[in-house]
Amino acid sequence: xxxxxxxxxxxxxxxxxxxxxxxxxxxxxxxxxxxxxxxxxxxxxxxxxxxxxxxxxxxxxxxxxxxxxxxxxxxxxxxxxxxxxxxxxxxxxxxxxxxxxxxxxxxxxxxxxxxxxxxxxxxxxxxxxxxxxxxxxxxxxxxxxxxxxxxxxxxxxxxxxxxxxxxxxxxxxxxxxxxxxxxxxxxxxxxxxxxxxxxxxxxxxxxxxxxxxxxxxxxxxxxxxxxxxxxxxxxxxxxxxxxxxxxxxxxxxxxxxxxxxxxxxxxxxxxxxxxxxxxxxxxxxxxxxxxxxxxxxxxxxxxxxxxxxx
Amino acid sequence: xxxxxxxxxxxxxxxxxxxxxxxxxxxxxxxxxxxxxxxxxxxxxxxxxxxxxxxxxxxxxxxxxxxxxxxxxxxxxxxxxxxxxxxxxxxxxxxxxxxxxxxxxxxxxxxxxxxxxxxxxxxxxxxxxxxxxxxxxxxxxxxxxxxxxxxxxxxxxxxxxxxxxxxxxxxxxxxxxxxxxxxxxxxxxxxxxxxxxxxxxxxxxxxxxxxxxxxxxxxxxxxxxxxxxxxxxxxxxxxxxxxxxxxxxxxxxxxxxxxxxxxxxxxxxxxxxxxxxxxxxxxxxxxxxxxxxxxxxxxxxxxxxxxx
Numbered sequence: 001x002x003x004x005x006x007x008x009x010x011x012x013x014x015x016x017x018x019x020x021x022x023x024x025x026x027x028x029x030x031x032x033x034x035x036x037x038x039x040x041x042x043x044x045x046x047x048x049x050x051x052x053x054x055x056x057x058x059x060x061x062x063x064x065x066x067x068x069x070x071x072x073x074x075x076x077x078x079x080x081x082x083x084x085x086x087x088x089x090x091x092x093x094x095x096x097x098x099x100x101x102x103x104x105x106x107x108x109x110x111x112x113x114x115x116x117x118x119x120x121x122x123x124x125x126x127x128x129x130x131x132x133x134x135x136x137x138x139x140x141x142x143x144x145x146x147x148x149x150x151x152x153x154x155x156x157x158x159x160x161x162x163x164x165x166x167x168x169x170x171x172x173x174x175x176x177x178x179x180x181x182x183x184x185x186x187x188x189x190x191x192x193x194x195x196x197x198x199x200x201x202x203x204x205x206x207x208x209x210x211x212x213x214x215x216x217x218x219x220x221x222x223x224x225x226x227x228x229x230x231x232x233x234x235x236x237x238x239x240x241x242x243x244x245x246x247x248x249x250x251x252x253x254x255x256x257x258x259x260x261x262x263x264x265x266x267x268x269x270x271x272x273x274x275x276x277x278x279x280x281x282x283x284x285x286x287x288x289x290x291x292x293x294x295x296x297x298x299x300x301x302x303x304x305x306x307x308x309x310x
Numbered sequence: 311x312x313x314x315x316x317x318x319x320x321x322x323x324x325x326x327x328x329x330x331x332x333x334x335x336x337x338x339x340x341x342x343x344x345x346x347x348x349x350x351x352x353x354x355x356x357x358x359x360x361x362x363x364x365x366x367x368x369x370x371x372x373x374x375x376x377x378x379x380x381x382x383x384x385x386x387x388x389x390x391x392x393x394x395x396x397x398x399x400x401x402x403x404x405x406x407x408x409x410x411x412x413x414x415x416x417x418x419x420x421x422x423x424x425x426x427x428x429x430x431x432x433x434x435x436x437x438x439x440x441x442x443x444x445x446x447x448x449x450x451x452x453x454x455x456x457x458x459x460x461x462x463x464x465x466x467x468x469x470x471x472x473x474x475x476x477x478x479x480x481x482x483x484x485x486x487x488x489x490x491x492x493x494x495x496x497x498x499x500x501x502x503x504x505x506x507x508x509x510x511x512x513x514x515x516x517x518x519x520x521x522x523x524x525x526x527x528x529x530x531x532x533x534x535x536x537x538x539x540x541x542x543x544x545x546x547x548x549x550x551x552x553x554x555x556x557x558x559x560x561x562x563x564x565x566x567x568x569x570x571x572x573x574x575x576x577x578x579x580x581x582x583x584x585x586x587x588x589x590x591x592x593x594x595x596x597x598x599x600x601x602x603x604x605x606x607x608x609x610x611x612x613x614x615x616x617x618x
Contacts, residue, residue: 144321144324144325144328145328145332147321147325147328148325148326148328148329148332149329149332151325151329151594151597151598151601152329152590152593152594152597153553153556153557153593153597155556155557155559156556156559156574156590156593157590159559159574159578159586159590160333160336160337160586160587160590161336162578163577163578163581163583163586164336164337164583178336236448236449240449240451243451244451244453244559244560247451247453247560248559248560248563248575248578249578249579250578260451263453263454263457267457270457270460270461270465271460271465272465275461278454278457278458278461279458282450282451282454282457282458285450285451285454286446286449286450286454289448289449289450289451290445290446290449293445293448293449294445297445
């Protein structure tokens with residue numbers, strides 16, 4: 001319980017231990033990714049949807065002759081012998097710069113997973129509050145539905161929905177929201193069940209505060225910690241689901257640069273041993289999800305006594 | 311015990327009904343499956359499709375027919391293959407089960423020892439290595455692991471074949487790579503579960519008592535701590551296996567193994583909507599049944615649950 005001791009320290013001594021105990025590794029990686037995503041148009045050396053422009057000499061080096069609309073396909077990164085276009089991380093099967101596409105892909109991955117899990121969180125929290133506080137009928141309806149929803153593995157559910165709706169960024173956001181709300185509901189519901197017995201809620205009820213207001217002013221602030229922790233833990237799963245859907249061809253439609261889609265499009269080059277085509281997007285997904293998970297674990301220990309493991 | 315079984319079974323039936331109804335509603339209200347078919351721009355063809363799938367009737371009639379068919383065990387027929395979904399599902403199931411089971415064994419073999427070491431050396435470098443391994447496994451999409459394995463062992467070293475299932479589900483040369491790619495993800499879970507349940511057991515009174523009695527430390531660990539710490543893992547084994555079969559979709563696609571994941575993927579690619587819906591419902595029912603069995607198993611093992 002070293003954490004609790006640190007929090008109880010007097011204010012003067014609090015700042016330094018707080019700073020040193022922050023999870024710096026995931027924070028640095030996440031900030032880099034977010035900055036890269038937000039400022040992608042400024043940072044990216046090339047356009048994400050067009051081939052890297054090459055000179056006649058480079059074209060000649062690659063194909064033995066120069067021609068119009070020439071691009072260098074599957075070019076290795078600049079540090080590997082045989083690289084012609086000398087781009088940072090190489091080019092893809094249409095001669096597009098992989099580094100630039102990764103930056104724009106970060107936009108899509110972050111946007112889709114954050115917005116999708118936020119929608120799921122809002123919906124799930126509202127339903128959990130209602131189920132826990134509005135009486136047995138609501139409780140039965142909502143919680144039985146939650147149980148049914150939890151039965152389907154998220155990936156299978158997402159595949160079913162994406163088969164109906166087809167590829168598209170907006171569709172993935174909807175799918176993530178529809179798939180992930182039930183976890184929030186279950187957590188919030190359990191929390192509300194114990195909160196509603198507490199004195200401050202009972203006092204508010206005696207004073208005639210409306211049920212809606214009790215849920216909003218008294219219950220919601222008290223479940224927010226749990227919701228935030230669950231959010232950080234589920235964002236990682238959402239990113240992976242998005243990449244899998246894109247990889248399977250029902251997620252982000254081409255030519256948008258989604259990381260999962262980038263890997264899917266390079267499977268031919270991959271079988272020729274061109275590892276860099278998969279390595280960079282794979283690494284990007286891993287770093288993003290790992291950072292989100294580490295941050296979630298850290299928050300879990302900090303914010304939520306229920307989760308506090310040994 | 312009988313009352314508990316009846317109650318749980320009743321809840322399961324209600325859950326199942328809600329689930330199939332939810333799937334029905336989602337399918338009807340999120341889009342028209344007939345527009346997804348190729349050639350759907352031809353209005354006559356689209357109308358024929360809608361009639362064939364019964365989408366032109368009122369929702370109430372559709373819902374009634376849908377429930378009746380499900381109750382009779384008719385999960386619809388694949389549009390493209392012309393076979394009932396159940397036939398296709400049970401054809402593909404063995405391949406997926408073998409893969410899931412192998413991955414489960416791998417995750418046990420890797421995850422349980424790491425979890426034990428993490429728990430015994432809690433808050434040391436060992437613990438951090440174990441936790442980091444678990445987190446990494448949970449953070450890489452399994453298709454990326456699969457592709458890396460293909461490049462390494464299939465293309466560069468050329469040790470193992472990378473496509474298909476070979477001479478049936480048990481051909482180990484085709485099984486090793488996908489099983490490992492799938493197993494790593496779950497070994498991360500195993501590390502976590504083993505670590506926390508081992509820590510609980512080690513702090514419990516009976517382990518303290520056994521230690522006070524002067525039993526050698528390794529006997530305490532193996533006979534008393536480990537056996538008890540493994541209970542949650544063993545009871546959840548069946549459920550884990552089913553989940554494994556289901557998250558194997560990208561792995562099966564990457565390695566071209568003809569299992570349930572590939573079946574689902576084919577259905578998706580061919581816009582074979584009845585196939586996808588049928589397979590998803592079959593999966594849901596399997597998960598429900600296994601959930602129910604796990605509940606019973608727990609109740610049978612632990613009398614406290616039976617009373618409560």
